[in-house]
Amino acid sequence: MxxxxxxxxxxxxxxxxxxxxxxxxxxxxxxxxxxxxxxxxxxxxxxxxxxxxxxxxxxxxxxxxxxxxxxxxxxxxxxxxxxxxxxxxxxxxxxxxxxxxxxxxxxxxxxxxxxxxxxxxxxxxxxxxxxxxxxxxxxxxxxxxxxxxxxxxxxxxxxxxxxxxxxxxxxxxxxxxxxxxxxxxxxxxxxxxxxxxxxxxxxxxxxxxxxxxxxxxxxxxxxxxxxxxxxxxxxxxxxxxxxxxxxxxxxxxxxxxxxxxxxxxxxxxxxxxxxxxxxxxxxxQPDLATADAVLAGRPWADGSRVAILEPSDNPLSGGIGDTPGLFAAALTAGLPDGSVFAFFCDPETVARAHEAGVGATLDLFLGGRLDARFGAPLRVHAEVLRLTDGRFRNEDAMERGMPVDLGRTALLRVARLRVIVTTGCQSPNDAGYFRLHGIDIDEVPVLLAKAKNHFRAAFGGRFDVIRSCETLGPAMADVSRLPFRNVPRERFNLKNQRDS
CATH class of the missing domain: 3.40.50.2300 (Response regulator)
Known part of the structure; x- marks a missing residue:
């Protein structure tokens, strides 16, 4: 004893x-x-x-x-x-x-x-x-x-x-x-x-x-x-x-x-x-370029491995995994084959993919399905590449060792993009998240992720370039576009000296 x-x-x-x-x-x-x-x-x-x-x-x-x-x-x-x-x-x-x-x-x-x-x-x-x-x-x-x-x-x-x-x-x-x-x-x-x-x-x-x-x-x-x-x-x-x-x-x-x-x-x-x-x-004070501007610069053109983050819909800031801004820009950006978009939270689409099975093709709407305030859904043609139960264990620095349950998930191919769709809304901040979907993160040429600074705990040294962009979303940098009622706007006005 x-x-x-x-x-x-x-x-x-x-x-x-x-x-x-x-x-x-x-x-x-x-x-x-x-x-x-x-x-x-x-x-x-x-x-x-x-x-x-x-x-x-x-x-x-x-x-x-x-x-x-x-x-x-x-x-x-x-x-x-x-x-x-x-x-x-x-x-x-x-x-x-x-x-x-x-x-x-x-x-x-x-x-x-x-x-x-x-x-x-x-x-x-x-x-x-x-x-x-x-x-x-x-x-x-x-x-x-x-x-x-x-x-x-x-x-x-x-x-x-x-x-x-x-x-x-x-x-x-x-x-x-x-x-x-x-x-x-x-x-x-x-x-x-x-x-x-x-x-x-x-x-x-x-x-x-x-x-x-x-x-x-x-x-x-x-x-x-x-x-x-x-x-x-x-x-x-x-x-x-x-x-x-x-x-x-x-x-x-x-x-x-x-x-x-x-x-x-x-x-x-x-x-x-x-x-x-x-x-x-x-x-x-944040100063983020738009998604269109970041992608127009083609930071991958010199062979660099690139991660482009969409913090306005980062789940660890209360994002909903549903805003279409970065995805819409990516569809016309000429991304290299093998690029990955992580992720959309869309239980209905996951259910359809599981019912259809690997290899099936589906006409879908992605993004803007939970909240149309930040953009309309995008119609896509997708192939089902992989289906999972959504369970893995964190292996990187943040909350290492903790089990994670995303609910059922699906990996889709949309044009040149592999797109992860999940039932639960959690940030793609751990290598285990991608391994679950059969993705070797070190082989991805361009990753587009609904993530923010926590992403760097696992991946800060694994990409040549990491850029963040501004899109419409519940955690956007421009808080003036959000309908605050209880917080004085002055608290967001960053100044050099104390208010007089």
Whole structure:
């Protein structure tokens, strides 16, 4: 029997909601991604590059901690979550008898979840836990694109945020949160989480941290300033976050979370990092060429292997896998044979392909079938090349080891393009996604993908050229074309200095 000095409850609510997606997130979408608790959660997450995987590795390394897994729920980004599902998740975690007697709680949160009724379900969840456990230390980790309300920060004792984009430090974010939580429990320390917002929302197009850029500079400054300002304080940490540009909720606002014991030191650090973010805000302004312009340049003409990304419909920004802009431009671009378009989410087309079988030819409409606001469907003649059950396991840096279920899929040939069509809407950000469809990604001359910066975690070194283009979609760079109601437009107006 292993003796444990500490019991920590673990729960997870991870979902990023795009307010402009027509695809509501249902219970089924959680169940096909992450919907587990107790021993099933341990089995799912052990050895994975996720926050829960990091928590298990942390506890196993210490040897004196027991983790008690409550409900863990995650769905791929999409539209707001069915409120009955969120109410169930909140109730299952907040009222979970298994959490009775734990010494602390670790919550793996995204920070940009939205319900069909509740605009801030993560604050609702933490508020319910705080009501049940008024004195229990609670730590949470967040995505870099969180929308964090003052009330949420106030109810936490420690907080971390991913520092990398692509997000390849989920494990590290969990471990840092648990290290602070354990220090609070063992040392009976009193900490608080301070929030500073900058009244701006930072677009994510220029936010990569795997190359020189504004977010890498901000993260470097936050770490250095926390180390410099710590003095005798044993806990002082600063984590910037950028907010989510497609969440139409009042708490959408970039800023910094500071965990501290000394409130004065913490406030000074929060102010310093927020000021530094203000000074760098204009560097985040996106400037994307249209799809027609990018393809007209024929970047593959010199023999380069090229990836062209369509971030306006990126599923990890809440895209719907349905907009036709890049596909329409590609059909007339004279792409080399063997090029691939990934992907359309179209369950009806997948069903037709499976019914027809490999080798069949079909007249289809692709794109614009779920939401015609971003372009009309395109009529094509397609040959069915391959059919799959849609299941594979991530093998690259992001969420390595996690199982993925796309639902049934089909690989079609449309003119010179191989086109992947799926039942579920998930980003093509892992080599396993393409291997499932019999595609060797290293042999693809031109890849057109509904993806964004996370694509580079797996493929940044595997293409000679990676370009992003602007098309109409629920996550387009030009947010002025989206019907915001709850976020002041001024938050998207990036300026050199603080507003006077």
């Amino acid at each position: 292993v003796w444990t000095d500490m019991r920590i409850g673990v729960a997870r609510l991870w979902h990023e909601a795009n307010s402009f997606s027509v695809c509501e997130t249902t219970l089924e979408q959680f169940q096909v991604r992450e919907w587990c608790r107790g021993g099933a959660a341990v089995d799912l997450y052990r050895g994975t590059a996720t926050e829960a995987g990091g928590a298990l590795a942390w506890a196993e390394r210490r040897g004196d901690v027991e983790l008690v897994f409550s409900r863990c729920a995650s769905a791929a980004p999409a539209g707001p979550v069915d409120q009955t599902v969120l109410d169930r998740i909140t109730r299952e975690i907040a009222e979970d008898p298994a959490l009775e007697g734990v010494d602390g709680l670790y919550l793996s949160l995204h920070g940009a979840c939205i319900g069909t009724i509740d605009p801030d379900p993560e604050t609702t969840l933490v508020t319910a836990l705080r009501a049940r456990f008024p004195d229990l230390p609670i730590a949470a980790s967040f995505d870099m694109h969180a929308c964090i309300a003052e009330a949420l920060a106030d109810r936490l004792d420690a907080a971390t945020v991913y520092r990398t984009y692509p997000h390849v430090d989920m494990v590290e974010a969990a471990i840092a949160a648990l290290d602070m939580l354990a220090a609070i429990i063992e040392g009976k320390r009193k900490t608080r989480v301070l929030l500073r917002v900058i009244d701006k929302i930072l677009p994510s197009f220029n936010m990569r941290t795997d190359c020189p850029g504004p977010m890498r500079d901000i993260e470097t400054e936050a770490v250095a300033a926390a180390s410099r300002d710590a003095g005798e304080a044993s806990i002082l940490a600063a984590y910037p976050f950028a907010s989510f540009a497609y969440a139409d909720v009042p708490q959408a606002n970039a800023g910094v979370l500071v965990t501290c014991e000394d409130a004065a030191r913490g406030a000074a650090l929060a102010d310093h990092v927020a000021d530094y973010m203000h000074l760098n805000q204009t560097r985040f």
